[in-house]
Amino acid sequence: MANTTHDPMVQMLAPDGSLVPSERAEEFLPYFQQLTDDNIKRFYRDMSVIRRFDTEATNLQRQGQLALWIPSHGQEGAQVGSAHAVRPQDHIFPAYREHAVAMIRGVDVFDIIRLVRGLTHGGWNPNDPKFRNFHLYTLVIGSQSLHATGYAMGIKFDGAYATGNYETDQAVIVYFGDGATSQGDVHEAMVFAASQQTPQVFFVQNNHWAISVPVSVQARVPLYRRADGYGMPGVQIDGNDVFASYAVTAKLMDDARQGKGPAMVEAHTYRIGAHTSSDDPTKYREDSEVESWVARDPIVRLEAFLRDKGVDQAFFDEVAQEGADFSSDIRRRIVAVENPDPAAMFAHVYSDPHPLMEEQAAWLATYEAAFPTDEVTSPTSDPEPPSVVDGGDA
Amino acid sequence: MAIENMGLGKAINEGLRRALTEDPKVLLIGEDIGTLGGVFRVTEGLKDQFGGDRVIDSPLAESGIVGSAIGLAMRGYRPVCEIQFDGFIYPAFDQITSQLAKITNRHEGNMSFPVVIRVPYGGHIGAVEHHQESNEAYFAHTPGLRIVSPSNPHDAYWMIQEAIASNDPVMFFEPKSRYWPKGDVDTAHNSTPLHSSRTIRPGTDVTLLGHGAMVSVLLQTAELAAEEGTSVEVIDLRSISPIDYAPILESVRKTGRLVIAQEAPGNLSLGSEIAATVAERAFYSLSAPVLRVSGFDVPFPPAKLETLFLPDADRILDAVDRVLSY
Numbered sequence: 001m002a003n004t005t006h007d008p009m010v011q012m013l014a015p016d017g018s019l020v021p022s023e024r025a026e027e028f029l030p031y032f033q034q035l036t037d038d039n040i041k042r043f044y045r046d047m048s049v050i051r052r053f054d055t056e057a058t059n060l061q062r063q064g065q066l067a068l069w070i071p072s073h074g075q076e077g078a079q080v081g082s083a084h085a086v087r088p089q090d091h092i093f094p095a096y097r098e099h100a101v102a103m104i105r106g107v108d109v110f111d112i113i114r115l116v117r118g119l120t121h122g123g124w125n126p127n128d129p130k131f132r133n134f135h136l137y138t139l140v141i142g143s144q145s146l147h148a149t150g151y152a153m154g155i156k157f158d159g160a161y162a163t164g165n166y167e168t169d170q171a172v173i174v175y176f177g178d179g180a181t182s183q184g185d186v187h188e189a190m191v192f193a194a195s196q197q198t199p200q201v202f203f204v205q206n207n208h209w210a211i212s213v214p215v216s217v218q219a220r221v222p223l224y225r226r227a228d229g230y231g232m233p234g235v236q237i238d239g240n241d242v243f244a245s246y247a248v249t250a251k252l253m254d255d256a257r258q259g260k261g262p263a264m265v266e267a268h269t270y271r272i273g274a275h276t277s278s279d280d281p282t283k284y285r286e287d288s289e290v291e292s293w294v295a296r297d298p299i300v301r302l303e304a305f306l307r308d309k310g311v312d313q314a315f316f317d318e319v320a321q322e323g324a325d326f327s328s329d330i331r332r333r334i335v336a337v338e339n340p341d342p343a344a345m346f347a348h349v350y351s352d353p354h355p356l357m358e359e360q361a362a363w364l365a366t367y368e369a370a371f372p373t374d375e376v377t378s379p380t381s382d383p384e385p386p387s388v389v390d391g392g393d394a
Numbered sequence: 395m396a397i398e399n400m401g402l403g404k405a406i407n408e409g410l411r412r413a414l415t416e417d418p419k420v421l422l423i424g425e426d427i428g429t430l431g432g433v434f435r436v437t438e439g440l441k442d443q444f445g446g447d448r449v450i451d452s453p454l455a456e457s458g459i460v461g462s463a464i465g466l467a468m469r470g471y472r473p474v475c476e477i478q479f480d481g482f483i484y485p486a487f488d489q490i491t492s493q494l495a496k497i498t499n500r501h502e503g504n505m506s507f508p509v510v511i512r513v514p515y516g517g518h519i520g521a522v523e524h525h526q527e528s529n530e531a532y533f534a535h536t537p538g539l540r541i542v543s544p545s546n547p548h549d550a551y552w553m554i555q556e557a558i559a560s561n562d563p564v565m566f567f568e569p570k571s572r573y574w575p576k577g578d579v580d581t582a583h584n585s586t587p588l589h590s591s592r593t594i595r596p597g598t599d600v601t602l603l604g605h606g607a608m609v610s611v612l613l614q615t616a617e618l619a620a621e622e623g624t625s626v627e628v629i630d631l632r633s634i635s636p637i638d639y640a641p642i643l644e645s646v647r648k649t650g651r652l653v654i655a656q657e658a659p660g661n662l663s664l665g666s667e668i669a670a671t672v673a674e675r676a677f678y679s680l681s682a683p684v685l686r687v688s689g690f691d692v693p694f695p696p697a698k699l700e701t702l703f704l705p706d707a708d709r710i711l712d713a714v715d716r717v718l719s720y
Contacts, residue, residue, distance in 0.1 A: 121496070125504040126468075135468075136500055140492050146458060147493070150465020150473075157421070157447050158469070185489070188458035195453050348503040349538050351561035355636050 007222055009268070010248050011238035015296045017304025019243075024235075031085075031247035037309070043084065043242045044306060045319050047076035047299045050100040052323030053109060054273075056330055060113075061277040065334050068116045071273035072099045074240075077298025078205050078267035080104065081245025085253055086173055087166075091133040091155075093148035093174040095141075097205075101175065105134035110333055112137070119340055141176070142183030145202070148174035149189040152198035152262075161199040162259030171256035172200040173249070179210025181226065182218045190230045190262070199256040201249065202227075202264040205239060207271040212284040224266035232262045239267030240298040270296075342368065396582040403436050403573030405547035406512075408581070409554035410437065410474065414444050417472060420558055423450040423459055424476030424512075433478055434514055434573055456486035463509045464494055472508045472558055480515040481524025487532075494563045495538030506561040510554075515543075516607050516657050517704050518571035520697040527694050528606075528658035530567050534635040534667075541634040542588060543567040545609035547577040549586070549632065556588035564588075567634070569606035589633040591641045597627035600714050601645040603668065604655040605631035608705065612655060615707040619714055626714065634664060642668070643676050650681035651717040655705045660688030682720035685713045 008024035012032055021029055054072050061069035072079065079100035086092060086105075094101060103109050111123035115137065126135045138144035152172040155161050161169045180186050181204060193200055204223055208215050215223070227234025235252070237244040245267060252263040270293035274281050281290075303316065346361035400408070413420045422437060428451035431438030441449035452459050456477055463473035477483045483490075490511065498507050517526040534541050540562050544550035550568070557564040586592050594609070595616050602612045609630045616626040627645050631637070646652050652672055654665035669684035687705040695703050 120502065122500045122502050122504075125501070127504055138493075140488060143461065143488065143493050146461025146489065147465040147468065149458075150462030150467075151469050152465070153462060154466045154469025154471055157471070184455075184485070185457055185461060188453070188455040188461065191453045191455060192458045192462050344502075348499050348501070350540075351498055351503070351506040351508075354562075 007225075007236060009236050009238055010244045011241050012243040012247065013238075013241045013301055013305060015240075015301050017301045017308060019305065025244065025247070028244070028247040028251050031250040032243050035243070035246070039084070040302075041306065041311070041315065043080050043246070044299070044302050045322065046080045046083075046100060046104055047242065047302065048319045049323045049326050050076055050080075050103055050109075051299060052320075052327050053103075053330065054099065056327035057113065057116075058273070058277065060331065060334060061116075066113065066116045066277070067118045069277040070097050070116065071271070071276070072097050074270045074272035074293065074297070075205055075207055076100055077242040077302075078203075078239035078245050078269045081242040081247075082173065082203055082249040082265070082267070085246050085249035087253070087257075088132050089168060089170050090253065090257075091135065091148075091151055091170065091172045093135045093144045093151070093172065094137055095144065095176050095180065096137040096139055097177075098175050102134055105132045107131050107134050110330055113330060113334060114337065117334065117337070119337065142180040142186040142189075145174050145176060145180070145183075145186045145189035146192070148172050148200060149192045149196075149198055152193065152200040153196050155199055156196060161257050164258075166257075169257040170199065171253050172198070173203055173253065174200065175203050175205065177210065178204060178206040178208065178215045178218055178223060179213065180204075181223050190227075190232070190264070193262040194230045194232055197259075197261040199259065200262045201252045201256055202262065203249065204264065204266045205269055206266050207269050209271055209275070209281070209285065211275045211279060212281075222266065224264060227264035230262075232264060234264040234266065236266040236268065239269030240293075240296050240301070242298055242302055269298075396580065398579050398581060399576050400547055400579055401572075401574045401576050402544065402547045402550045402568070403434055405551040405579050406436050406554050406568065407438060407440070408579070409551045410440060411443070413474075413555050413558045414440065414448060417558075419470060420472045420474065421448045421450065421466070422474045422476065423452050423463060423466075425452060425454055425459070425478050427451060427476050432476060434570060436512075436514075436568070436573070437476065456482055456484075457489050460486040460489040460494060460509070460511065464489065464497065464507060467507045467509050468505060472510075474510040474512060474558060476512045478514070479525045480513055480527040480529055483513060483529065490533065490539070490565075491536045495536045497538075498562065499538060507563050508558070508561050509563045510557045510560075510566055511563070512554075512566045512568060514570040514573075515567045516569050516571060517694065517700050518607055520700065522697070523694070526697075526700065528656065528689070530565070530634050531658055531662070531664050533565050534664060538563065539635060540564045540589070541567065542632060543569065543606040543634060544632065545569065545572065545606055545630050548579045549630075551579045551581065552584040552586075553588055553632070556584075560588065567606060571607045572610065575610075586632070589636055589638055591632055591638040592630050593627060593641055593645060594630050595626070595628040597625040597649065599625045599649055600651040600653060600717055601627045601629060601642070601649045602653050602655065602710065602714075603629045603631060603642060605634060606657070608655045608657060611705065611707055611710065615710040615714070618707055618711060624714060624718065637668065637671075639671060639675065642672065646672055646676045647679040650679055652680075652684045653687060653710060653713045653717060654684065655687045655710050657689050657704055659691045660686050661691045663688060682717040685717055687713045
């Protein structure tokens with residue numbers, strides 16, 4: 001693991017649930033202090049529900065309902081805190097593990113399920129106001145960082161920031177992991193952001209493993225220190241502390257909206273589960289390491305905090321029931337979902353009409369129609385499929 | 395009538411100026427395109443006229459240029475990227491082929507990505523390695539992109555504006571050796587839609603097909619063939635993806651012979667695709683196999699060898715003789 005222990009880190013909520021802000025946390029405390037009891041209970045609810053959903057999705061993958069699952073277990077603190085720090089008018093560019101952020105922005109997480117079931121490459125419409133500017137998952141590592149920077153350049157050119165209007169000034173947050181920080185696109189995104197002084201925050205979830213490769217292979221210094229090289233502030237936080245995640249993101253997004261330029265957050269967290277359902281983490285990491293992070297679980301520590309504040313068992317029972325209902329709803333819907341129409345393959349490759357799309361969609365429809373619809377009583381010989389093209393010169 | 399005489403580079407400059415004037419969402423982004431006006435001066439004067447937020451001198455990173463253009467398009471802009479030279483485009487290959495080309499499909503029609511990527515391409519200028527390539531086939535193989543290449547100033551003036559107006563990503567390959575020879579540009583009338591091929595010289599014996607800088611070589615070839623008594627029809631492809639086959643098939647049904655000239659290496663090339671399609675669709679009209687006259691399947695050679703690498707009128711005439719001998 002890269003050396004981070006000697007660098008100051010923002011932490012407010014200790015692993016045992018006690019509120020003991022670190023020295024580095026001081027400048028961010030006003031943002032924490034704005035939180036109401038209801039806000040904090042909402043953090044707990046979101047973290048718990050998405051973990052229950054994550055478990056359900058893992059089960060669905062094992063039962064053959066999903067081609068793949070991408071677990072978020074362990075990273076709920078980093079995601080829920082930062083997601084609540086983003087204002088409705090801001091734009092969010094996720095990688096592909098930000099299920100909690102998606103849910104908080106209003107995306108129906110069943111749309112994520114549709115993606116990993118093999119029904120779509122996208123799933124939701126980022127332009128639909130009810131999803132509050134949550135953009136599509138991007139699977140090529142780090143690619144979305146440049147889209148985020150370009151989008152933030154657009155905000156700048158539109159003059160949609162630094163006007164002093166808290167309700168309308170916009171900024172961008174982009175999520176990626178520790179592995180992505182080695183990608184050229186992430187570097188270029190930070191160079192362009194610094195060059196243009198874009199209103200945006202780069203939020204790194206350092207979950208310590210890029211599939212099987214530890215973060216020490218990606219970097220010999222803590223990742224947040226790279227920000228200095230681009231000329232932007234970099235802050236490292238305890239990513240399993242939902243308060244630190246909220247307060248630091250809120251402050252840096254405020255700064256971005258006010259025209260103070262881009263910034264970077266490194267959230268130290270841990271991928272408790274596998275990289276994806278295709279991965280076997282026992283091949284590359286020790287149980288003791290996993291256990292040490294389980295002991296720093298973001299949900300357990302917030303529960304301890306809330307119980308200490310006198311929140312009663314009824315609340316926790318209610319949240320557990322909500323998680324169970326949420327998950328059974330996903331299970332119920334997945335068995336009812338239908339496969340996409342074959343024509344969908346051709347429908348959106350281009351925005352404007354395209355002769356090849358029309359020709360090939362028509363060919364496929366004709367070809368498919370040539371087969372009998374009742375497979376059980378199909379004839380002994382295949383019908384002749386139509387030829388691909390009309391031999392017009394015959 | 396508004397006829398002006400200018401080179402292809404200046405015509406693109408004027409087309410960009412008109413697009414910038416007519417649509418405030420159009421902006422240009424690339425290396426050295428602002429204060430310098432681009433290494434070929436295609437964007438000369440535009441930063442002075444429209445400012446540094448619309449004619450952006452980007453950091454030196456091709457993936458960054460294309461990737462940030464995608465984000466700008468999400469915001470409602472119509473970015474026009476400049477890649478300084480053909481051989482410098484590969485750092486942006488992922489953003490072009492995995493992102494830009496697929497992102498409309500990924501969004502299931504909920505967003506459009508009207509991004510133009512200008513690429514000065516091709517040989518004939520005696521430059522060093524990575525500065526003379528014809529790499530359009532890499533991109534033409536990728537669904538989701540549109541690819542065009544003008545051969546003359548008039549087409550360049552209109553095609554750049556149509557490319558910017560397109561709601562799809564368009565790669566705009568500019569034959570850099572044709573930046574300077576002047577031609578008439580009718581700035582009042584555009585006669586040909588963006589994705590149309592055009593017969594530019596009628597003939598009856600053999601059809602010659604090409605795009606970009608090859609078109610002027612084809613016209614020269616047609617003159618030489620005429621002196622030998624062969625009537626050659628010349629088609630300017632203009633659109634590389636999608637390909638407008640109607641004029642090509644119509645011509646082949648008349649002449650029965652097709653020769654395709656291209657600067658790119660011939661293996662798995664644009665010419666290969668067109669030859670296969672013409673064989674499928676006009677088989678009974680062909681009097682001879684479709685021939686390709688291409689660059690060799692080697693890296694673009696050092697400048698002192700480029701005239702041997704690039705198809706010239708003699709090599710194309712040789713192919714004309716061969717198709718006539720069947």
